[in-house]
Structure formats: structure tokens, C-alpha cells
Amino acid sequence: MNSASTRHSRPSWSLGDIVVHRIDEIALPPQTGPWLLPGATNDVIDEASWLRPHFADSDTIRLASHTFAVEACGLRILVDTGIGNDKTRANPAWNGLHSDYLQRLMAAGFAPESVDLVVTTHLHTDHVGWNTRLVDGEWQPTFPRARYLTSRAEWDYWTGAEMDDPRRQMFRDSVDPVHGNGQYDLVDVPGQGSEVAAGVWLVPAPGHTPGQVAVELRGTDRTAVITGDSIHHPVQLSHPHLTSCVDIDAEQAVRSRARLLEGLAGTDGLLLGTHFPHPTAGTVRTDGDRYRLYPEPGTAIPPTAA
Numbered sequence: 072m073n074s075a076s077t078r079h080s081r082p083s084w085s086l087g088d089i090v091v092h093r094i095d096e097i098a099l100p101p102q103t104g105p106w107l108l109p110g111a112t113n114d115v116i117d118e119a120s121w122l123r124p125h126f127a128d129s130d131t132i133r134l135a136s137h138t139f140a141v142e143a144c145g146l147r148i149l150v151d152t153g154i155g156n157d158k159t160r161a162n163p164a165w166n167g168l169h170s171d172y173l174q175r176l177m178a179a180g181f182a183p184e185s186v187d188l189v190v191t192t193h194l195h196t197d198h199v200g201w202n203t204r205l206v207d208g209e210w211q212p213t214f215p216r217a218r219y220l221t222s223r224a225e226w227d228y229w230t231g232a233e234m235d236d237p238r239r240q241m242f243r244d245s246v247d248p249v250h251g252n253g254q255y256d257l258v259d260v261p262g263q264g265s266e267v268a269a270g271v272w273l274v275p276a277p278g279h280t281p282g283q284v285a286v287e288l289r290g291t292d293r294t295a296v297i298t299g300d301s302i303h304h305p306v307q308l309s310h311p312h313l314t315s316c317v318d319i320d321a322e323q324a325v326r327s328r329a330r331l332l333e334g335l336a337g338t339d340g341l342l343l344g345t346h347f348p349h350p351t352a353g354t355v356r357t358d359g360d361r362y363r364l365y366p367e368p369g370t371a372i373p374p375t376a377a
Contacts, residue, residue: 081179082369084341084352086290089143089270090372091297091343092179093351096136096153096172100164104132104304110313111306119309121363125350126305134304135348136197139297140181141288142375144269147181148188149214150286150297151345155200158244161237165197172201173213180374186214188268191221192276192299192345193283194229195317196238199245210248219249220267222275223257225282260284276301276331278324279315285331295341295352296334301327303346308332308355308362332362341367 083092104111113130116122126133141148153172160166173183191199202219203210212219234242249255258265264274264287272287279300286297300315301324307313311328314321335342335355342364343352350368 081175081371082351083372084295084367084369085292085372086288086295087292089141089288089290091288091295092140092374093369094138094140094172094176094179096138096170097168098348099134099136101131103134103164107134107315107317108132108304108306108313109316111304115310116306119306119363122306125366126348132304132306133348134346136346139343140176140179141271143271143288146187146268147185148190148268148271149181149186150190151192151198151299152189152201154197155203155245157205158200159240160196183214184216186217189214189217189219190273190286191219192286193225193280194221194246195280195300196241199241202245203248210244212249212252212254217254219255220258221255222260222273222282222284224260225280226257228281276327278320278327279318281319293339293341295343296331297343298345300345301331302344305344305347305364308364309358336362
């Protein structure tokens, strides 16, 4: 994969009255795959030959950090905010980043002050980083007029948990400043989901974390589901029982993943993977007793005027 060319291509997908843009942050280093999904061995990858060349190298899976910028009914919505710049992180690949993510977001038509909603699928470090940016030595909300949303179950779990030092640091620099500014709203997400804007639904996808949500976009032409970390990588379509080393409830994560895939299989609904490398999106089809992804790389769709 030519990372430089795909990074700046800003692919987009039209769902009719909803448009989704991928905003790249960084490609994750090769060692991320074996650490995150230790069960995704070379033999497992070989069983799903369709993973190569887009989603896997010769012996390991490939992962990325990006976010999705959504235009829906006149609103500008950001789903997750990546790792962020200038953050002190225990993971060396995430520590002290200086990416041009924010410039790419603005090039897509999402100036920080134009963003209406920021959806946090779950409160993990690589999903909240651009919640804030460093201004005159202080962490300030990156999106000054946005409502930041997360599920109440997710918030209640972490605020009641005994956090280690790296996670406390993440809350201090990326969550607490937003909450302290009165911008975080907690959403009760029942089994059937909760509509937070016209055509934009939060649907429960617990397991990786207790209150994680996926984001379902119901456009006039087709639907799409943004995975959060309910599916880290397309190898989990072929092997849905592969779990992440950081899943809090691995069995629940498998059930959530199975429900999501069953709902998409055989439809024209798009699966948009929060950590899937290029081409990032596709439709889900059965493949014997498994699933596979048929990629849809997206096209260059100009942003609408703010």
C-alpha cells in the first residue's frame, strides 16, 4: 500500500442525504496487530485469502487510526477523535504525536468551530485524543461549540473504575477538559438504539468496553455502520471469535460482533471499520459458514459549504 497516496485521498461514501468522509491520522505500526489480536496468526490469515493485499501483509494484519466526519441533515458530526497530538502516552507509537490530522479535517470542510456533534464510541485513548488540543500550555476542547456524546453506561463504568496512571492521564488531558466545559452529554442507549440526530443512531455494542456503541447511519439511499472497536479488523469477519487482548468482556464482544455482522450480511449496508486500513469500507457477505468483506474504496466527494 502506498500510505502517502491513500492518506491524502480523503475517500468518501454517499448514503444519499448523508455523506461520510474518512479522515486519516496515522498507520499503526506492524507490531500492533500481533499484540491487539494475538489469535490472528499467519495460518488464520491464510484461511481468508481475501485479506491480502489490502488488509494484511505476508504474515500480519494491518491497522490504522482514522476518524469519520459525517455530513447529515445540515450537521457536521465527528465519530471518534483518534490519538491526538502532543499527548503523553505509554504506547511509544502514540506518544507526542505531531500529525497533520487537523489540517486534513479542515480540508474536508470540518473546521473545528463548525463541528456540531462529536460521538465517542468508547472512552479509550485512541478514540478521544483530538477531543482537546494544547493552547498556551492548557488542554482546551478542539471543537468549541460541539456537543460531545458518549453512552451513559460507558461513562458510568470508567468514572467508577480504579484507573491506572496512563488512563488517568488520558482522562486528564482528553476527557476532563471537555466535561469541565459542560460539553459532554451522556446518552441512554437501549437495545434498539438511540437517535442523536436525523438518521444518526447510537446502537449498543458492548464487550470491548461495557458501554461501547457503534454508529448506524440511515441515509435515504443506504445505511452504514461505523464499528468503533466492536470489530478491530476484517479478519474478525472470517473469524468472529477472535478477541482483542484489551476486551473487557471477550464473550460479550463476540456476541456484539455476531449481531452486527448478521444484521449487515447480504444487504447493501456499508461496514466502516474504525481501524480498518485502506479501503476501510465494504459490504458483508457470507462465505461458507463465515463472512467476508467486499471492499468499497469510496470516492472523492467535495464537502458541502459550512
